[in-house]
Amino acid sequence: MLELRxxxxxxxxxxxxxxxxxxxxxxxxxxxxxxxxxxxxxxxxVELFHRKSNPLRLTPAGDRxxxxxxxxxxxxxxxxxxxxRIADGKAGQLRIAVECHSCFDWLMPSMDAFREGWPEVEMxxxxxxxxxxxxxxxxxxxxxxxxxxxxPRAGVTFHPLFRxxxxxxxxxKHPYTQKEYLTAKDFAKETLVTYPIPDDxxxxxxxxxxxxxxxxxxxxxxxxxAILQLxxxxxxxxxxxxxxxxxxxxxxxxxxxxxxxSGLFANLYAATTTEKASAVYMLEFLDTMRRISFSTLKxxxxxx
Numbered sequence: 266m267l268e269l270r271x272x273x274x275x276x277x278x279x280x281x282x283x284x285x286x287x288x289x290x291x292x293x294x295x296x297x298x299x300x301x302x303x304x305x306x307x308x309x310x311v312e313l314f315h316r317k318s319n320p321l322r323l324t325p326a327g328d329r330x331x332x333x334x335x336x337x338x339x340x341x342x343x344x345x346x347x348x349x350r351i352a353d354g355k356a357g358q359l360r361i362a363v364e365c366h367s368c369f370d371w372l373m374p375s376m377d378a379f380r381e382g383w384p385e386v387e388m389x390x391x392x393x394x395x396x397x398x399x400x401x402x403x404x405x406x407x408x409x410x411x412x413x414x415x416x417p418r419a420g421v422t423f424h425p426l427f428r429x430x431x432x433x434x435x436x437x438k439h440p441y442t443q444k445e446y447l448t449a450k451d452f453a454k455e456t457l458v459t460y461p462i463p464d465d466x467x468x469x470x471x472x473x474x475x476x477x478x479x480x481x482x483x484x485x486x487x488x489x490x491a492i493l494q495l496x497x498x499x500x501x502x503x504x505x506x507x508x509x510x511x512x513x514x515x516x517x518x519x520x521x522x523x524x525x526x527s528g529l530f531a532n533l534y535a536a537t538t539t540e541k542a543s544a545v546y547m548l549e550f551l552d553t554m555r556r557i558s559f560s561t562l563k564x565x566x567x568x569x
Contacts, residue, residue, distance in 0.1 A: 272334035282320025289567035362391035362407040367509035422542040425568035432521040446523040449477035458501035461485040469504035508562040
């Protein structure tokens with residue numbers, strides 16, 4: 266008999282294209298997930314994925330089951346919403362603070378999608394630079410904060426969103442485009458443009474430049490488009506999430522290279538108070554953010 270967990274397994278594999286990545290999203294080991302997939306296929310008597318494809322592709326039967334999985338998931342979420350409204354009389358409020366300046370491309374669609382199912386939830390963005398974003402939760406001025414570090418904090422729960430690569434951004438004809446990757450020494454010779462946030466919240470500075478004692482000339486701006494224009498015009502280089510600048514890379518407006526031979530990777534988390542972490546509407550918004558980001562952003566993967 267098919268269960269809800271089986272349908273969620275099919276959705277996770279279809280959206281990530283990989284047994285291992287789907288396992289990470291569902292907090293299951295690869296063998297456990299493979300065994301579960303075999304049990305589903307044995308029960309149905311048909312293969313759901315083309316095993317030799319990379320990423321995994323749905324068979325016609327798998328595609329049909331995926332459609333059903335989305336329909337059932339939608340019905341279950343609607344039921345949970347209705348029960349929450351009956352139990353609480355109202356859903357609550359969701360004030361969101363964002364540490365990551367480039368998050369809005371997927372956050373706004375996530376908010377729009379969530380609002381369709383939860384019109385009673387009052388949603389708002391906490392504007393302005395926040396020196397201690399997670400502290401807003403204790404001050405009760407935010408209900409959810411998107412951050413890049415999950416430092417343990419009393420009364421706070423961190424929910425993994427996704428992992429991504431931070432890329433060095435260069436002008437199309439910059440000499441560094443001849444390199445396979447950039448090192449800390451390469452940054453020493455260039456002006457680095459960043460958002461106006463503390464250095465300990467900028468991955469390339471915290472993880473690469475500070476350990477190498479490299480302090481390049483700096484420029485700061487709040488606008489992503491201004492950063493990219495400075496890069497494209499040979500006036501600076503930058504380091505940003507690959508998913509955030511993918512449209513500009515696709516148009517050849519700028520070029521990119523990995524940072525370090527092994528690459529520079531970072532995570533995004535949603536932080537909530539532990540008290541609100543299990544609220545039905547909060548859990549659904551977290552699921553909505555993950556679903557929107559994994560379906561729209563290139564090069565991301567579940568947090569390891």
